[in-house]
Amino acid sequence: QLQLQESGPGLVKPSETLSLTCSVSGDSINTNSYYWAWIRQPPGRGLEWIGSVFRSGNTYNSPSLQSRVTISIDTSSNHFSLRLRSVTAADTAFYYCARHRFGDFRGFDYWGQGALVTVSS
Amino acid sequence: EIVLAQSPDTLSLSPGERATLSCRASQTVTYLAWYQQKPGQAPRLLIYDTSTRATGIPARFSGSGSETDFTLTISSLEPEDFAVYYCQQRTNWRVTFGPGTKVDIK
Numbered sequence: 489q490l491q492l493q494e495s496g497p498g499l500v501k502p503s504e505t506l507s508l509t510c511s512v513s514g515d516s517i518n519t520n521s522y523y524w525a526w527i528r529q530p531p532g533r534g535l536e537w538i539g540s541v542f543r544s545g546n547t548y549n550s551p552s553l554q555s556r557v558t559i560s561i562d563t564s565s566n567h568f569s570l571r572l573r574s575v576t577a578a579d580t581a582f583y584y585c586a587r588h589r590f591g592d593f594r595g596f597d598y599w600g601q602g603a604l605v606t607v608s609s
Numbered sequence: 610e611i612v613l614a615q616s617p618d619t620l621s622l623s624p625g626e627r628a629t630l631s632c633r634a635s636q637t638v639t640y641l642a643w644y645q646q647k648p649g650q651a652p653r654l655l656i657y658d659t660s661t662r663a664t665g666i667p668a669r670f671s672g673s674g675s676e677t678d679f680t681l682t683i684s685s686l687e688p689e690d691f692a693v694y695y696c697q698q699r700t701n702w703r704v705t706f707g708p709g710t711k712v713d714i715k
Contacts, residue, residue, distance in 0.1 A: 535644075535652065535695055537704035548702045551610065584651055593699045595642035595657035597664075602651055 490514040492585045494603035500579075501609050506572040510585030510600060518543050518563035523588050525596060526559060526570045528581040531604075536581075541568055542590065575607045611636050613696055613707035621715040628683040630710045632696035637676045639700040646709075647692045655694075656681065686712070 496508035510524065517524055526538040539549030541559045549557050553572070561568040572579060583603050586596040612635040622628055632641070641659045644652035654663040656672035659679060669684040683690055691714050696707040 534708045535697070535706040537697075537706065540704075551703070592658070593640040593642075594661075595640075595644075595654040595663065595697070596652070597654050597657075599651035599653075 490587070490598050492587070492598060492600035494583060494585050494600045496603060496605070498604060499606050499608065500575055502576055502607055503574055506570070506575050506579060506583075506605055506607070508570045508583055508585075508603060508605070509567050510569070511567045513566070516563070517561065517566050517568065521590055523590055524561065524568045525586045525588055527584045527586055527596065527599075528579075529584070529602075530578075530581045538570065538572075538583075540588065577607050579605070580607045581605065610703060611638060611698055611700055611705055613698060613705055615694075615696060615707040615710045617710060618708075619711045619713060621713055622686055623715045624686050624688055626686050628681075628686055628690070628712055630681040630683075630694055630696075630712075632674075632679040632681070632707050634677040634679075634698060636700070638698040640698060641672075641674065641679050642697045643670075643672055643681045644695045644697065645690075645692045646695065652695060683712075 491513045493511045500506045523540040525540040539559045541547045541561045547559050556573045558571040585600045587598045588596050614633045616631045643656040646652040660672045671682045693709045693711045695709045
């Protein structure tokens with residue numbers, strides 16, 4: 489059974505960099521079949537896709553966050569990561585990692601449980 | 610960016626009733642999916658490619674539509690179906706979600 493688990497600091501100061509890792513178990517992320525994605529949700533609000541990464545390291549990101557986001561993948565450790573620079577209070581959210589197919593898009597079919605990151609001094 | 614609008618914001622129904630949720634896109638979309646989210650949980654994929662049920666999703670959930678107008682129907686609400694539902698699209702390597710429809714108990 490595939491499982492995804494987010495980890496990282498729960499509190500980040502304004503202007504600093506938010507860093508999260510998604511550890512994947514139950515299958516290898518070194519696959520040509522899937523992309524690995526980050527999605528966030530401010531408390532009590534809707535979902536926002538941040539970006540997706542392929543095994544090769546190729547990414548595609550939300551245009552609104554593109555300038556501040558880096559998503560990377562480490563196939564040897566079976567995890568992928570998110571870095572979001574210059575954070576503000578507006579970046580406070582639950583951050584989810586998820587998976588979607590390469591090629592025909594068939595939705596985000598597996599999700600982590602989510603990690604709350606609060607931006608505050 | 611393609612904007613998704615969902616209606617209604619809230620749908621108040623009783624168990625056993627039929628729920629019809631709408632998702633309208635600002636442009637024609639390529640792929641359309643639906644998710645269910647309960648408090649404290651990650652979203653769960655219900656429908657992908659407009660009308661295909663994801664693995665393990667009961668037959669009372671169905672999706673339909675095309676181009677800019679899409680519908681999620683729950684034929685007969687079960688107690689566990691009261692939740693928030695999101696539509697989501699991917700077109701030209703861009704992904705956006707709708708704001709959600711809350712289905713609550715009348």
